[in-house]
Amino acid sequence: MKAAVFVEPGVMEVHDVPEPAIEKPTDAIVRVLDACVCGSDLWWFRGISQRQHGSLAGHEAIGIVEKVGADVREIKPGDFVIVPFTHGCGHCAACKAGFDADCPNVEPGGNAGYQAEVMRAINADGALIRIPGTPDDYSADMRASLLALSDVMATGYHAAVSAEVKPGDTAVVFGDGAVGLCGVLGARMLGAERIIAMSRHADRQAVAREFGATDVVPERGDEAVERVMELTGGDGADAVLECVGSEQSTLTALAVARAGATIGRVGVPHIDAAKLDVNSLFWRNVGLKGGPASVITYDRNVLLDAVLDGRIEPGKVFTAAFDLDHVQDAYQAMDERRAIKSLIHIG
Amino acid sequence: MKAAVFVEPGVMEVHDVPEPAIEKPTDAIVRVLDACVCGSDLWWFRGISQRQHGSLAGHEAIGIVEKVGADVREIKPGDFVIVPFTHGCGHCAACKAGFDADCPNVEPGGNAGYQAEVMRAINADGALIRIPGTPDDYSADMRASLLALSDVMATGYHAAVSAEVKPGDTAVVFGDGAVGLCGVLGARMLGAERIIAMSRHADRQAVAREFGATDVVPERGDEAVERVMELTGGDGADAVLECVGSEQSTLTALAVARAGATIGRVGVPHIDAAKLDVNSLFWRNVGLKGGPASVITYDRNVLLDAVLDGRIEPGKVFTAAFDLDHVQDAYQAMDERRAIKSLIHIG
DSSP states (O other), X not given: OEEEEEEETTEEEEEEOOOOOOOSTTOEEEEEEEEEOOTTHHHHHTTXXXXXXXXXXXXXXXXXXXXXOTTOOSOOTTOEEEEOSOOOOSSSHHHHTTOGGGOSSSOTTOSOOOSBSEEEESSHHHHOEEESSOGGGSOHHHHHHHHHTXXXXXXXXXXXXXXXXXXXXXXXXXXXXXXXXXXXXXXXHTTOSEEEEEOOOHHHXXXXXXXXXXXXXXXXXXXXXXXXXHHTTTSOEEEEEEOSOBHHHHHHHHHTEEEEEEEEEOSOOBSOGGGSOHHHHHHHTOEEEEOSOXXXXXXXXXXXXXXXXXXXXXXXXXXXXXEGGGHHXXXXXXXXXXXXXXEEEOX | OEEEEEEETTEEEEEEOOOOOOOSTTOEEEEEXXXXXXXXXXXHHTTSSOOOTTOBOOXXXXXXXXXXXXXXXXXXXXXXXXXXXXXXXXXXXXXXXXXXXGOSSSOTTOSOOOSBSXXXXXXXHHHOEEESSOGXXXXXXXXXXXXXXXXXXXHHHHHXXXXXXXXXXXXXXXXXXXXXXXHHHHHHHTTOSEEEEXXXXXXXXXXXHHHXXXXXXXXXXXXXXXXXXXXXXXXXXXXXXXXXXXXXXXXXXXXXXXXXXXXXXXXXXXXXXXXXXXHHHHHTTOEEEEOSOOHHHHIIIIIHHHHHTTSOOGGGGEEEXXXXXXXXXXXXXXXXXXXXXXXXXXX
């Protein structure tokens, strides 16, 4: 089968590799219909973080279940499913508490190679999200929104939940990548009245406004702090969504939080923890929460219904589409900011 | 009038000082009935943190309002009141959001000298908590519980609220001082089913159990982590209350949190922020919240009623009582751990 392979920083290729097989009785084999590139993939694509050369890539997909292991009870061959990047077992303390990204019952590396014709999904009953009907029942736009539920929409929503957005709040969202934009959508779902999107790119600003942003701030650093303080009458924001993870973004996020506000962070931290002065947060009663998103939990409890009802259209973050043979282009388009997020049609 | 004065580390004296007067139209003058010594006072009493020599001391009291400024509308002379250590204005963004400890409309140093015959209370309408009736209507035990609402009970409750204790939770409480014990009470009020008190002193363990602790762990550091993990089936605690602030206590608190749990901290941080690895918290989705307590908010919304109804008896943390002339003994008794918390009868 064909699969996307990370050759070296800046280079993705499509190789012919053996099809994965059931290894554990709780596995499923999924034929991938659509996959995509994540903003977090750019860290290793750009060579900033490490990744094993020759490894398969991708952690977001929708597809059709082809085979299931002997212990899989709920998921059946033929099911149309979302394959989240989290793959919690569903019965440990972390999963039961709704933090499926922190399930200890996973394999090192977890699911791998979603950007491939066929993939192995572990903990099938715990982790796969069944979509009603068949792919043919859905428009291309709806399929894109379903694909967004494998990571990016749930991650943006996790930022909003972690930031404890409440009805009537003023929320600030750092990051105008696909996750940040979904954070805007998440803040709106939780009832934020005013949503300030930190964005300096016209295409992303447009999506942010479509998703519910009421204000757009292009400034960064101290100027951004000043601008948000102006917009909030000097009080700071009730809820802060940090969807980048860089040092500048994180420190700016801390600075614009109102006393008693909580920062929900979902951007993979690329800041030295020592630079994050949690003692000053203490005196301001500013909370810090967040981490890898509870994709399974959110999809099952709220997000799948919201997409099926047409309440949210997170698929709008996909502004470019490629086939698997053009996976290099899919990465480059995001790397060069020509695409907000790249969709890869496979099946 | 007589007032307790900090002479130098280890030395408190009673001096004759001028009575305070109304300085702003929002002030009140309160004749103090009872005050007390706070665990946080021990940091400077022991010379670990700095305090101006010759300064008045104390930040917890109940008393009778003697005079009010021209703009005070709600509070009247003759009112029996709790004087919280927080003194928020009641109308800024922080106060409205329920974080009165972070009100910007206060004076440097805020209220000072609660351990005195008479004190000046700023933001009287915003900050003073009226107690129904007169002091004579209450038993000594009840008056002690009312006094505990000026700080320690609200601070313990803030740890529980910040740790997001939910019904059915297993909560762990670090600190067996008066605040930690009130944290146990707070966790119980919020519905924790199992409360693990980290305590190695028999007198404090007894109060912890009386307040609702189901388990007591005397170990510290790695052994404490091991013990809590054993008690929670290897999962860690659903909610963690950090009521000490020392490096050891804080790091142990982080280590026993279940994935997705939140640490509510109210102990004044005496840990280098750089040692607190918030990036590892990110991967475990462990939140960090807390700070100075919302005393006014909690007293008004829940705690005063709970004391008046007899649902909680936080006054049990006072295990020794002194008069103002013996203020040195009151501090020493706590410093030497002969008393959990020292009450000072004044009026």
